[in-house]
Amino acid sequence: MTERFRITSDPLDEQAVAEGLSTSEDGAVVVFSGIVRARNKGRKVLHLEYEAYEAMVYPVFERVAEGVSRRFGVERLRIHHRIGRVDIGESSVLVAAASPHRGTAFEAARHTMNEIKRIVPIWKREFFEGGDVWVEGPKEPVTE
Amino acid sequence: MTGSAAVTVLLFAAAREAAGRGRLEVPHREGLTAAEVWKTLESERPALAPLAGSVSVAVNHRFVPRDTVLAAGDELAFLPPVSGG
Numbered sequence: 001m002t003e004r005f006r007i008t009s010d011p012l013d014e015q016a017v018a019e020g021l022s023t024s025e026d027g028a029v030v031v032f033s034g035i036v037r038a039r040n041k042g043r044k045v046l047h048l049e050y051e052a053y054e055a056m057v058y059p060v061f062e063r064v065a066e067g068v069s070r071r072f073g074v075e076r077l078r079i080h081h082r083i084g085r086v087d088i089g090e091s092s093v094l095v096a097a098a099s100p101h102r103g104t105a106f107e108a109a110r111h112t113m114n115e116i117k118r119i120v121p122i123w124k125r126e127f128f129e130g131g132d133v134w135v136e137g138p139k140e141p142v143t144e
Numbered sequence: 145m146t147g148s149a150a151v152t153v154l155l156f157a158a159a160r161e162a163a164g165r166g167r168l169e170v171p172h173r174e175g176l177t178a179a180e181v182w183k184t185l186e187s188e189r190p191a192l193a194p195l196a197g198s199v200s201v202a203v204n205h206r207f208v209p210r211d212t213v214l215a216a217g218d219e220l221a222f223l224p225p226v227s228g229g
Contacts, residue, residue, distance in 0.1 A: 034229050050228070053156055053221060056205040081228060093229050113229060119207070121221075122228030123157035134158045136225040142200040142207045 002078065005061040007052055007122075009084035012091040021076050021098045028102035030109045034093040036086050043128035050083045050092065053121035057081070064115040074099050074108035081122060092124075118142070151214050153181060154221040159199060162191035172216040178203065179210040181220060198225050 002016050014033055022029050036048050065077050076098035086092045095112045099105035116122075119142050124135045150169040160166040163185065170181055178201045186192045201210050202221040214220060 051157055052228075053154065053202075053223065055219075056202060056221065059205050117226070117229045119226065120228045121156065121202070121223050121226055123224065124227045125157075134161075134224065135227040136158070136198070137227045139198040139225050141198060141210075142223075143209045144207055 003080075004065075004078050005058055006080040007054060007057055007083050008080070009082070012080050012082055012094050014091065014094060017078050017080050017094045018096045018098075021078060021096055023076070023098070025100055026076070026098045027100050028105040029096060029098045030102070030105040032093075032095045032109045032113060033091045034113070035091050036088050038088045040126060040128070043126070043130075045088065046127045046129065047088065048086045048092065049125045049127065050081070050086060051123045051125070052081070052083045054083075056121045060120050064112055064120065067115060068097075068108050068112055071111065072099070072104045072108045074104055077108060077112065079112060079116070081116070081120075083122070149216050151176070151181065151216070152219045153185070154219065156221065156223055158224045159192065159195055159222050162195060163189045164191075172214065172218075176214045177210070178208065178212050178214060178220055181214070182210070182222065185222075195222075195224055199223060200225075 018029050018031050068074050078096040080094040082092045095109045097105045097108040151172050153168050155163045200223040
């Protein structure tokens with residue numbers, strides 16, 4: 001059985017993340033895959049490295065899933081995130097959402113990604129031609 | 145300093161690099177807040193200063209306001225703006 005939440009330094013599996021997720025009630029499964037692109041802000045990206053506060057990632061994934069459940073009524077949700085080095089073209093994050101209708105499945109996956117970028121304690125360092133830099137999301141501190 | 149009378153402090157990403165380490169312990173005292181711990185760290189490691197306005201604070205894996213009062217044995221973490229995904 002595929003874990004609901006996973007952080008791993010191994011390559012992510014787009015098939016496995018959705019395996020067994022939908023029920024007979026569902027008419028839609030959306031799988032979002034975030035992949036590493038070769039250009040960012042005019043820089044030629046070589047690879048990314050992800051660091052996580054692992055003990056906190058799982059409770060925050062739970063919090064994200066609770067929000068998705070409250071907001072969209074979507075209960076069948078999975079999040080898999082890569083840590084360590086991730087090369088161009090590889091998947092750094094997978095979100096799978098199953099729902100009776102496609103609209104809520106799309107919205108649940110989109111909202112999950114937005115929340116990952118806002119509150120999940122994972123950071124990426126971009127290694128580009130000529131240097132490397134921590135990529136930083138919203139500068140406004142999270143206080144609750 | 146014993147384990148029970150201390151607060152464990154974790155620093156990640158840019159904050160870990162600015163501090164030169166990712167984990168340390170500070171002595172606990174009644175009424176100690178997360179903001180006070182940051183101030184002490186910043187005075188010892190000035191490279192942390194530019195991050196002061198953007199770090200989030202977590203205690204025992206939950207985001208909290210900076211003025212949160214700490215208990216002995218708490219795990220306090222300073223988190224630069226996250227960039228997962």
